Amino acid sequence: MDVKVVDKWGDLILEVGASLRVDLSSEGDGEQFSEVDPEQQSDSDSDSEQPLARSLRQDRTPSPDSSVAITDIPLRILVSSKVLTMGSLVFKEMLHGSFAEAQLHFNQVDPPTLSLPEDNPRATLLFCEIVHCSPSVHHFKGYKTLHELGIFADKYDCTRSLRSWFRGQLFRFVGAGLDYFDIDALLNEGMSAQQMLKLCFLMNDAEMFALASKTVYTHVSPSEISPKLETLYEDEVPERLVDLLCSFGRHSIHDFAGIGPALIAHVSRQHKWYGYFAPIPCETTQEEDELDHSQVTGLCYGNIVRIGVLGATLASLSLLPSNDPEVDSKRSPVAMLRKLQRLGEIDFGDRKMCCPKTARCNCGHDLDIKFELDKKIKVAKQKARGICLGCVKDDTEPISDFLPSHNSRCERHVSWGE
Known part of the structure; x- marks a missing residue:
């Protein structure tokens, strides 16, 4: 049986996937595998290959590693036992602990075989290539392969050794503000924010998880978060994760919904309000009652009409606060942000809404809300932050203990358990 050489000076052979008996070549999602012999490459480009498949591969950017189908199950991989133990705590305990595998005699002349019958050959090969610093693993692998690697990394406790490579895969999707993932860039690779969230959760990467969680709850309404995650997770969705995403989403919605009343209060030059349109009454002297109201508050006929x-x-854009939880559950912060940006493009300084000339009022000036609106939008956007991975995995503390006043510099905002 052929051996896939990852380290030519290797002293151990991994025999992977013996109990699977699956041809993984039919499950590819566009990713490529590393190091192929010229003879294998010429065989794969033979006349028997379908013309469409050949043309698609020719259109891709050439890379040192041509597409290789894993057809030999189990897959045999020649690796270094020392590198393997450095990359995984489980392999370290397995090969140097009290297990039977620790009795193997590692040597380069006749490497012993370690059987991993239930592991995914594709994920195992990729892990070996990464920890052995193979130059052929730096192109984007696609969600399916990354998900398989995440499951493998969770099983063998090797997320730390894969972290820099994993972040290199994901940084192409980080938005301009470096605090969220670009949805359009994800869609171009056939991925969603929910898939990115699951990958970061599996890989135990707190920084990337913070970006992914913020992207999810700002782009998905609270009522849709649980259904979207249920379609993604094969097993039960972590309930605490759903609760945190919904809670952070509702608080972000509340922040954006508060911009409207604050904007009206600013325009009307009133600091405090009853509701949205009625200023708080205060006791006034008889002399103050006789004063022109427009001269004291600026609320002349024209400005009242504009307000x-x-x-x-x-109200028509559904940008005001609501006491109905059902209304907020169907909103999303990003949708509200787009509506607020549209609001800033509306001209509220139409002179047709000014007082009549006979009133001799000076309300003919343009009413410009753009500057104040942009300032309040910026504040609301800055309040949105990523969710701490430690707070998700530690279910001993209730959510109310750190939401919404929880410090963004959480002591647990590090890779959990490391």
């Missing part, structure tokens, strides 16, 4: 139009616009 009314602004309030009606906010």
Whole structure:
């Protein structure tokens, strides 16, 4: 049986997937495998290959590692036992602990065989190539392969050794603000924010998980978070993860919904309000009652009309706070952000809404809300932050203990358990 050589000076052969008996070549998602002999490459480019498949491969950017189908099950991989134990705590305990595998005589002349019958050959090969620093593993692998690797890494406790490589795979999707993933870039690779969230959870990467969690709860409404995750997870979805995503999403929605009333209060030059349109009454002297109201507060006829139009616009765009949880559950922060940006493009300084000339009012100035709106949007966006991976995995503390006033610099905001 052929041996896949990852380390030509290797002293151990891994025999992977004996109990699977699956041809993984039919499950590929566009990723490529490393190091292929010229004879194998010429065989794969033979006339028997389908023209469409050949043309698709020719259109790809050439790389040192041509596409190799894993057809030999089990797959035999020549590796270094020392590198393997450095990359995985489980392999370290297995090969140097009290297990039977520790009795193997590792040597380069006649390497012993370690059987891993239930492991995924593709994920095992990729792990070996990464920890052996193979130059052929730096191109993007696709969600399916990364997910298989995440399951393998979780089983063999090797997330630390894979972290820098894993982040290299994901950094191409980080947005301009470096605090979220670009949804369009993910879609171009056939991925979703929920898939990215699961990958970061499996790989135990707190920094990438924070970006993924923020991307999910800002782009997905609270009512859709659980259904979308249920379609992604084969087993039960972590309930605490869903609760945290929904809670953070609702708080972000609340922050964006508060922009409208704050904007109206700013325009009307009132610091505190009853509801959205009625200023708080205060005791006034008789002399103050006789003063022109427009000179004291600026709320002349024209400005009142403009404020009314602004309030009606906010209501029509569903940008005002709601006491109905059902309404908030169907909102998403990103959708509200887009509506607020549209609001800033509306001209509320139409002179047709000014007081009549006979009133001799100076409300003819343009009403510009753009600057104040942009400032409040920036504040609301800065409040949104990623969820701490440690807070997700530690279910001993209730969510209310650290939400929403939980410090973003959480002491547990490190890779969990490391």
